[in-house]
Amino acid sequence: MATKTYIQAITDGLDQVLSDDDKTLIFGEDVGKNGGVFRTTQGLQDKYGEDRVFDTPLAESGILGLAMGLAATGWRPLPEIQFMGFTFEAVDSIAGQMSRTRFRFGGEKNMPITIRTPFGGGTHTAEMHSDNLESFFTDVPGLRVVTPSNPYDAKGLIISAVENNDPVLFMENLKLYRSMKAEVPDDKYTVPLDTAKVVREGTDITVVAYSAEVNEALKVADKLAKENISVEVIDLVSLSPIDTDTIFKSIDKTHHVVMVQEAQRMAGVGATVVSDIAENDILSLDAPIGRVAAPDSIYPFALAEDDWIPDAAEIEAKVREILTY
Amino acid sequence: MANNDSSKPIVDFAAIKENLGSEYKMVQVLDGSAKVVNQEVFDSFSDEQLVDFMKKMVWERALHEQTMSFSRQGRLGFYAPTAGEEASEMGSVSAFEPQDFLFPAYRDLPQLIQHGGSVEKGFLWSRGHVKGNQYDPKYRAWMPQIIIGAQFVEAAGAALGIKKNGENNVAFVYTGDGGTSQGDTYEGLNFAGAFQAPLVAIIQNNGFAISVPRKKQTAATTLAQKAVAAGMPSVQVDGMDILAVYSVAKAAREYAAAGNGPVLIETLTYRYGAHSSAGDDPSRYRTKEEEKPWHDNDPLIRLRKVLEDKGLWSDQQESDYVDECKTQFKADLKAADAEPKQTNVEMLKNTFEVPTPNIKAQIAEFEAKESK
Numbered sequence A: 001m002a003t004k005t006y007i008q009a010i011t012d013g014l015d016q017v018l019s020d021d022d023k024t025l026i027f028g029e030d031v032g033k034n035g036g037v038f039r040t041t042q043g044l045q046d047k048y049g050e051d052r053v054f055d056t057p058l059a060e061s062g063i064l065g066l067a068m069g070l071a072a073t074g075w076r077p078l079p080e081i082q083f084m085g086f087t088f089e090a091v092d093s094i095a096g097q098m099s100r101t102r103f104r105f106g107g108e109k110n111m112p113i114t115i116r117t118p119f120g121g122g123t124h125t126a127e128m129h130s131d132n133l134e135s136f137f138t139d140v141p142g143l144r145v146v147t148p149s150n151p152y153d154a155k156g157l158i159i160s161a162v163e164n165n166d167p168v169l170f171m172e173n174l175k176l177y178r179s180m181k182a183e184v185p186d187d188k189y190t191v192p193l194d195t196a197k198v199v200r201e202g203t204d205i206t207v208v209a210y211s212a213e214v215n216e217a218l219k220v221a222d223k224l225a226k227e228n229i230s231v232e233v234i235d236l237v238s239l240s241p242i243d244t245d246t247i248f249k250s251i252d253k254t255h256h257v258v259m260v261q262e263a264q265r266m267a268g269v270g271a272t273v274v275s276d277i278a279e280n281d282i283l284s285l286d287a288p289i290g291r292v293a294a295p296d297s298i299y300p301f302a303l304a305e306d307d308w309i310p311d312a313a314e315i316e317a318k319v320r321e322i323l324t325y
Numbered sequence B: 001m002a003n004n005d006s007s008k009p010i011v012d013f014a015a016i017k018e019n020l021g022s023e024y025k026m027v028q029v030l031d032g033s034a035k036v037v038n039q040e041v042f043d044s045f046s047d048e049q050l051v052d053f054m055k056k057m058v059w060e061r062a063l064h065e066q067t068m069s070f071s072r073q074g075r076l077g078f079y080a081p082t083a084g085e086e087a088s089e090m091g092s093v094s095a096f097e098p099q100d101f102l103f104p105a106y107r108d109l110p111q112l113i114q115h116g117g118s119v120e121k122g123f124l125w126s127r128g129h130v131k132g133n134q135y136d137p138k139y140r141a142w143m144p145q146i147i148i149g150a151q152f153v154e155a156a157g158a159a160l161g162i163k164k165n166g167e168n169n170v171a172f173v174y175t176g177d178g179g180t181s182q183g184d185t186y187e188g189l190n191f192a193g194a195f196q197a198p199l200v201a202i203i204q205n206n207g208f209a210i211s212v213p214r215k216k217q218t219a220a221t222t223l224a225q226k227a228v229a230a231g232m233p234s235v236q237v238d239g240m241d242i243l244a245v246y247s248v249a250k251a252a253r254e255y256a257a258a259g260n261g262p263v264l265i266e267t268l269t270y271r272y273g274a275h276s277s278a279g280d281d282p283s284r285y286r287t288k289e290e291e292k293p294w295h296d297n298d299p300l301i302r303l304r305k306v307l308e309d310k311g312l313w314s315d316q317q318e319s320d321y322v323d324e325c326k327t328q329f330k331a332d333l334k335a336a337d338a339e340p341k342q343t344n345v346e347m348l349k350n351t352f353e354v355p356t357p358n359i360k361a362q363i364a365e366f367e368a369k370e371s372k
């Protein structure tokens, strides 16, 4: 066991899958010699060689199309898209092609591809580097979308994603890359792909969040605990599919819920969670469902993002509002 | 009848491959030692023009140095270093008319400024302030493109629009060596060719796409030949020779503006510094020995030699001019500092011309909060 950053935990997981299965391949822009622009693939080309870890020409649609062809010939690809904003260039590869392949072949062919990509705000990047684009992809049948909120899950989840035989979009939070450290086992372990996690137990209200917002929710739970308000925090981990059982079980206990996302309100992850609750568990609630999300503008310019991204203060205000309804 | 002459295959692919791109010869006016290799073109420049080219390159180098120092102080956001690319950038942009439509990439702020923008706006863009992209309506330029390749298809559209308007102008667009791999780049070239639109496409081949060397982008021997399949003429030019870059760009502009369809230019240049001010480390992917010949080939050194021989330029003149530029850049940064903070209300208002009901509600909510 060692203390690792979120990014080191991912590197560890990648190292594990490269050593477990010699059909795994890592490729993308700058992932080889440079070890990725964030150093997520640092040292992997040296260790496994250029045949297994390599740079591609600069073209996202090319990278993901290549992944499909490699999968069709028996390889297990882990393409990297350097920033999630560049998945726009490859929407057909993801949504039009790889996610439909198994279905189109009548279940005869799988696409065991794990697309890794960093996303998320708060680091003052150039535009198109921070957007929360998950909802584009959670609307795609045949594609799993997962995102860890801490180093432990990051390692276990990347291993599960690679071992799974369907396409997985693995979203890595830019802000957490180096800001978050935790104990990470050296040995191999997995974190299930479609299970939400109760990251803090509580009895008064449930806050559902994912990625960096989980940490904001935990700050609120810590703060309100001092006032004897007991907040349960759920980390979705999987954005598609959504583990509603874990959410319903929590709500049956707390009778109050707030859904938090960094993405715009109009973006669908929160809306899906909320409609699942409304459809199946509404009678457990003692108050309306609360929502915290970003405004429906385009993702803001770097200098404006701090006010735009929902933070602990906004979550706290919403939690208080719902509890005193 | 079977062809049983095994020495003569029906197609000699190996020979075809061997010859691909062989027609491209790098255009120069001054060679690496500042010797004039094309006297006729050289003689077409007046002394004033030569001094103007020198001043533009010195200005760009000073801007580079100043932005790197501002970046180290945390006073700018994303900024792409340009040292080494002065001849390529200043030589090309100088060939265009104010009403030609510029589509720059993120490394092309110097051209954007020279084409009629401002340093202050460049700084605001770098910081991530919306004011950096609010241009005078008469200024024909797009904001620096972050999504590599997107500018090519858009520029092809602008070129077609210019043609449909019956103007004698062109659209001109930049990308890098890495950018030539992107599908959009091919699509832009092909569309411009198909519509015979007045587009001048400039590929600044600076050897690297972040860490990835040019040879890993494509098996093609030149990037210029990428135009061939789109039915457009193309040329490779010494990107460290401002006189060559300018002359080629000027000719390309005239050819395209005259209604002959698009042209592609590949400039051979080099990025001395890191990929961006965010601090990538070039020593991870190239050696000092590899860098050295490019520094010896520096575009400022080359033109400076010519000017000094003619008695048109001195060290004193240069250092005075650098000081003048840097004083101005400091004033530009101060002006940028004075821009008011952006608000969520502003972001919401800029999303649609007529706010939708959800946005209207959010504007009201934030107006209440932000006015406090």
Ligand SMILES: Cc1ncc(C[n+]2csc(CCOP(=O)(O)OP(=O)(O)O)c2C)c(N)n1
Pocket (backbone or CB within 6 Å): A029, A058, A060, A082, A086, A089, B107, B146, B147, B148, B149, B175, B176, B177, B178, B179, B180, B206, B208, B209, B210, B271, B275
């Ligand atoms: C569509 C897209 N993919 C990837 C990137 C990330 N990226 C930014 S610059 C760059 C390298 C570009 O190299 P090149 O085209 O040679 O231009 P240079 O930076 O050398 O001027 C990459 C991969 C991007 N901005 N857009």
Ligand SMILES: [Mg+2]
Pocket (backbone or CB within 6 Å): B176, B177, B178, B204, B205, B206, B207, B208, B209, B210
């Ligand atoms: Mg380049």
